[in-house]
Amino acid sequence: MLYPSTSPAQKRLDLRRILADGPRNGGTIKQFPGAYTPISAKLIEEKGYDGVYISGAVIANELGFPDIGLTTLTEVAHRAGQIARMTNLPAIVDADTGFGEPMNVARTVQELEDAGLAGCHIEDQFNPKRCGHLDNKNIVDEDTAIKRIRAAAQARRDENFLIMARTDLRGVDGLDAAVDRMKALVDAGADAIFPEAMKDLGEFEAVREAVDVPVLANMTEFGKSRLYTTDELSGSGVDMVIYPVTLLRSSLGAMERVLDDIGAHGTQEASVDEMLTRQRLYELVDYEAYNAFDTGIFNFEVPERFQ
Numbered sequence: 001m002l003y004p005s006t007s008p009a010q011k012r013l014d015l016r017r018i019l020a021d022g023p024r025n026g027g028t029i030k031q032f033p034g035a036y037t038p039i040s041a042k043l044i045e046e047k048g049y050d051g052v053y054i055s056g057a058v059i060a061n062e063l064g065f066p067d068i069g070l071t072t073l074t075e076v077a078h079r080a081g082q083i084a085r086m087t088n089l090p091a092i093v094d095a096d097t098g099f100g101e102p103m104n105v106a107r108t109v110q111e112l113e114d115a116g117l118a119g120c121h122i123e124d125q126f127n128p129k130r131c132g133h134l135d136n137k138n139i140v141d142e143d144t145a146i147k148r149i150r151a152a153a154q155a156r157r158d159e160n161f162l163i164m165a166r167t168d169l170r171g172v173d174g175l176d177a178a179v180d181r182m183k184a185l186v187d188a189g190a191d192a193i194f195p196e197a198m199k200d201l202g203e204f205e206a207v208r209e210a211v212d213v214p215v216l217a218n219m220t221e222f223g224k225s226r227l228y229t230t231d232e233l234s235g236s237g238v239d240m241v242i243y244p245v246t247l248l249r250s251s252l253g254a255m256e257r258v259l260d261d262i263g264a265h266g267t268q269e270a271s272v273d274e275m276l277t278r279q280r281l282y283e284l285v286d287y288e289a290y291n292a293f294d295t296g297i298f299n300f301e302v303p304e305r306f307q
């Protein structure tokens, strides 16, 4: 009932523990689907995933904006906090470019700690940024990228808060330059690496060989690479995989279909089988527990035909 009991400090420890047990150390790859909303974080947990990813693109798109750095730290920390506190799983949030200069990056990390996140990633694009799988990105120089990561690492008050460095350099200056940057970012204090827009598994393998920290793979649909399976990724030494926009795209796809259905047939009847039932929705929000606490809140039975 209400919020799950696992504390943010415990979630950060859990994140450290599961990442230490990645393919790099002979363990299994960890899966972090992108939570679209707080309730979707509950679904992700119920389905047995390892953690929750909170996408900057989804936060922006949900507000009706493109993913070009229009969202503010306050908006992102607030939304990420709402999602993170609804699950016992560790949640990692996309902090884009860190919302400003290195001093702002430091504040970003502290706000995200206070919002209950287990970690965040900070990228080396200029603001206005764009999706990492698009062309014509602008990347900051190495010195600036290093300063962002150093500021982030120094600002955290919980040493287990995970600072992940993302580099977008692959699509601009090629793999070798990107790998060099990743090494520099690890030296600057990054706990994990997000190599953006890798073209194939061989590129992940090159990253794996170059750095000795957990490596993330971004399996976003309609991106620069094929959608690799967990077996393929773990065989290439990838420790964690995110599906950042998958639930948003799936939900919006379903919304579009039902709206077309109502428009065409004057009723949603033909789409009902695709929907989460009333019963299932109530399970997800734990209606029964609230009922047991106070029978005045909820005291009717769901008819069998709706279950």
Ligand SMILES: C[C@](O)(C(=O)O)[C@H](CC(=O)O)C(=O)O
Pocket (backbone or CB within 6 Å): 054, 055, 056, 057, 058, 067, 094, 130, 131, 132, 133, 218, 220, 221, 223, 244, 245
């Ligand atoms: C991972 C990402 O940064 C995000 O915000 O989810 C995006 C995902 C996308 O646009 O598909 C990205 O830049 O890859």
Ligand SMILES: [Mg+2]
Pocket (backbone or CB within 6 Å): 055, 056, 057, 067, 094, 096
């Ligand atoms: Mg993003």
